[in-house]
Amino acid sequence: MNFARLKIALLFVLVANLGILHSQVLVYNTYQDFLNQTPVQYDGLDNYRAFGEAMSLKVIKNGETERIRCKDFWGFVYKDALFRVDHNSPGSMIARLMSDGKLYYYENGIPHIDMLLKDSDSASYLASMGYTAYISTELDSEMIPLTSGTNLIDRKRAKKKRKRFRKENTEHEELFNCIRNTAIETLRRCISKYNADDSQ
Numbered sequence: 001m002n003f004a005r006l007k008i009a010l011l012f013v014l015v016a017n018l019g020i021l022h023s024q025v026l027v028y029n030t031y032q033d034f035l036n037q038t039p040v041q042y043d044g045l046d047n048y049r050a051f052g053e054a055m056s057l058k059v060i061k062n063g064e065t066e067r068i069r070c071k072d073f074w075g076f077v078y079k080d081a082l083f084r085v086d087h088n089s090p091g092s093m094i095a096r097l098m099s100d101g102k103l104y105y106y107e108n109g110i111p112h113i114d115m116l117l118k119d120s121d122s123a124s125y126l127a128s129m130g131y132t133a134y135i136s137t138e139l140d141s142e143m144i145p146l147t148s149g150t151n152l153i154d155r156k157r158a159k160k161k162r163k164r165f166r167k168e169n170t171e172h173e174e175l176f177n178c179i180r181n182t183a184i185e186t187l188r189r190c191i192s193k194y195n196a197d198d199s200q
């Protein structure tokens with residue numbers, strides 16, 4: 001693990017041990033804010049809106065609710081889970097960071113938010129908005145969709161991004177050779193094996 005990844009890992013430990021309420025929402029306007037651990041703090045998450053318009057979160061502050069647009073910030077932490085905003089996707093969709101190693105791996109944030117809000121361990125992974133899963137080379141680099149999206153424009157966009165990524169990052173071809181389909185189980189198995197082989 002290189003220094004940058006070690007620093008991120010240590011930051012996750014720091015976030016988990018800040019002594020703040022587990023259900024608080026820590027919003028980071030920029031990636032630098034995340035590195036510096038200078039979030040905008042909210043008391044909790046009431047709900048989200050993701051259909052028919054840009055995604056937003058309904059947060060709680062001092063007993064009052066307010067809606068914040070995901071396109072206006074870099075990411076957030078809720079119940080110790082880190083979510084990034086895909087600013088290049090329609091609606092500024094959120095994605096939850098699931099693992100890191102040779103690549104950072106994310107899954108569509110909606111099912112994960114649903115699980116955290118309901119304290120459940122299951123949800124539907126069929127993306128109704130955005131993409132099912134993503135990868136990136138760094139925690140703040142472009143998120144590359146591993147799935148096709150929900151409409152023709154999204155499919156073309158995702159295919160173009162993957163093609164460019166594979167051309168510019170041939171060292172990761174082993175991962176793409178493993179991905180024979182886009183079922184969430186296949187993606188998880190392939191990324192888990194690939195990142196487990198990280199010798200950095």
